[in-house]
Amino acid sequence: MSEENTVPPQVHIREIAPRLAFQDHPVPTEVKIELLRRLLDAGIRAFELSSFVRPDLIPGLADAEAVFANVPRVPGLSLGCCVGNTRGLARAVDAGASTAAFLLSADEEFARANIGRSTGESLAELERMAAFAADRGIVLGTYVIFAWGGPTGPGRSAEDLEPLARRLLEIGVDHWILADSAGYAAPPQIRELVTAALAHVPAENLTVQVHDDRGLGLAALLPLLDLGVRHLDTALAGSGGHPAISGRRGGGLCTEDAVQLLELSGVGTGIDLPRLIEAANWLATEIGVPGKGFVRHAGAVPSLGQGAQALDFSW
Template sequence: MNNIVIRDIAPRLTGQAHPLSSADKIHLIDSLTSAGVPAIEVSSFVRPDLIPGLADAEKVFAGIRRRPNVSLGCCVGNERGLRRAIDAGADSAYFLLSADETFAHNNIGKSTNESLRELERMNELASTSSITVGTYIIFAWGGPSGPPRRPADLLHLTRRLLDIGVEHWILADSCGYASPRAIRETTTFALEQLKDPNSLTVQIHDGRGMGLANIAELIKAGVTHIDTSLAGSGGHPAMPTTPGAGVCTEDVVQLLHLEGVSTGINLSALVELSNWFVDSHRIPSNGFVRIPGPVPTADLETNPPSDFAWRTA
C-alpha cells in the first residue's frame, strides 16, 4: 500500500489548552522528528492575549532542529501572522477558516466571506516567498452551532477557495461528529475538486470514539496526508467543554503498520515519547497503545510476548 504522511499537531493543539515551557515544546518536536514523524504543526502565530500558551511561537521555531525532508508548519489568523511565520522560517502556514458561520462571528470576529478575502490577500503575499499557504476548513463535518454537515454544505466554500487559488486544504472534524460514512462522502467530494490528492489533509478529532474507524476509511478513500496528535492530546480554548483531542498518533501508526501501510515512523520511540509527554506534564490522554505497548511483531527478540499467569484462589 502507498505511504501515508503523518503530521503531528500535538505541539500546537496541546499548547492551546495545556501550556508547556518553550524548552519542553522544543524537546517534544525534536523527539517527534527523531522518531521519524515527517511533518509537525509547531505552533500558531496569533495574538498572545488570545492563546497565551502559544505566545512563544518564534522562540520555538528558532530552537527546534531542522531535519531534511521534515515539514514544519503552523497556523495563522491573518496577514500579520503570515509575515511572522515567514520570518520564523515555517515551511507552511494554514489559515483558520470556519465552516460554521456562527462560530466565525463569535470567536474569529469575521464572517466567512471576510475571512476568505483575508486569505486571498495572504495567498498573494505568499507568492513572493517560499512558504506554502493553505487553509483549514474547521467544523467540516459540523460545528458547535448546528448538526453534522454534508458535502453539499461545503460546495460554495470550496469553490471560493479554488477561485482565489488556495488548493491546500485541511478538513478538520473539530467536534468529532464524523462517522466513517460521512468521512467517505466528504473526502471523496474534496478529492474530486482538487487537482492533486496530496493537497488534501484530513484531521480527525476523537472525542466520540470514532477516530480509528475514520482513519481506516480515509485510507480506503485515497487520503495520503493525516493529522494526528501524540497521546491523543489537545483541546480548544473556545470550546472547553467539548472533547477536542486529536486522534492519537501512536494508535494510528500502529493501525497503519498492522495493515501494511508504511509511515517511516519508529512506533516504539513514539510510545516512549508519549509516556514522557503524559506522565511528566499531566497531559490528558485519549490514546491506548502507550499503556500496554505495541502489538508484538514476528521479531520476538525485540518484541517478546507478555508474561502472564492464571490467578488462583
C-alpha cells in the same frame, strides 16, 4: 495486489500536538523543544509547530518564533503553522515556516469566537493573504474547521462544502485541511465529504485532520486510505483543546494508535512505534497534558512489523 504494486503504500503523518496541545495547556518553550526532540527521534518529520496569532487570544503559543528558531533541523523536515491574518502570515514567513494554514471555520459561531470574523469575512482576508504569499516561498493553505459539523450544530454534508470549495479555488487556495474538529464523522460521512473535496483538489493537496471526541477516529483511517488520502494530521496521546470552546474535548486522534493501525494494515509511516509510545507517555505524565488512546496503555501488538500483509488501496 499486482506485481507493479508490491511496494507498500506510505502515509505522511503530520504531528499537530505542538500546536493543538499547548494552545490549551501552556508550557515553557524548553518543554516544547524537548517534545519535538522526542518526536524527531521517533521518526516524525512533519509538524504543525504553533500558531502566529495574537498572544492575548492564545497565550500558550506566544513563543511561536522561539519554537521555530530552536527546533532541531534534520533532513526532510516540514514545519507548518496556523495563521489568522496577513500579519501572522508575515511572521510565519520570517520564522521560516514551510507551510501556513489559514484558520477558516465552516461554523459561523465558532468563526466569530475564534478569530472575531464571520466565514465570509475570513474568506476576504484569505484572498488578501494569498496575494501576499504568492512570491514569498511559503505554501499557504487553509483549514476547513468543523468540516463535518459542530461544535454543537448538526452534521455537514458534501453539499454544504460545495460553495466553500468553489470560493477557495476562486481565491487560488488549493491546499486544504479538512478537520473533523468535533469528531462527528463515521466512515460513510468521511467518504462522502472527502470524495466531494477530491472533485476539486488532487489527493496530494488534501490533508484530513481526524479528531476523536466521540471515539470514531480510528474508523476513519481505512476509508481515507481507500480514497487515496496520504496526508493525515494526528495528535500525540490524543492531546489538544481550544480556549474558544473551553471544557469540550478537542484532542486529535492519537498518533500512536493511528501508527499501529496503519502499520498492521501494511501501510508504512516511517515512524518508530515504541519511541512514539514513550513520547506519548512522557507528554501525558510529565507535563500533565491529559492523554487518551489505547496502545500506550496496552502496549503494541507483538507481531507489529513482522510480515504484515499490505492491503490494496489502489493508489
